[in-house]
Amino acid sequence: MIRFILLQNRQGKTRLAKYYVALEDSEKHKVEYEVHRLVVNRDPKFTNFVEFRTHKVIYRRYAGLFFSICVDITDNELAYLECIHLFVEILDHFFSNVCELDLVFNFHKVVVPSKLGQRE
DSSP, X not given: OEEEEEEXXXXXXXXXXXXXXXXXXXXXXXXXXXXXXXXXXXXXXXXXXXXXXXXXXXXXXXXXXXEEEEEETTXXXXXXXXXXXXXXXXXXXXXXXXXXXXXHHTGGGOOOOTTTTOOO
């Protein structure tokens, strides 16, 4: 199950955050900071999967943005990596060559479905 999805730039500024579990605002900021530190300092020759607390984070860097998804430890990493790539392709098609400013000024158009992280 997906816990949260984060889009962050290289400086750690969160451009989009969608949480599928209830967290306090202070905990959300702490999680965003920890995830950013975890993925930005990671060597590119390592895999895009990393353990985070009792879950794992799957991330991918596109230009200056990090797309991160936190999921259960038993979930399939490659499926979520493909999900990230599909999301980027959709954004690219919608915004005609998406960039960080598109997300900043049109964040209300970038909606992550609320059912994405839930199993039926």
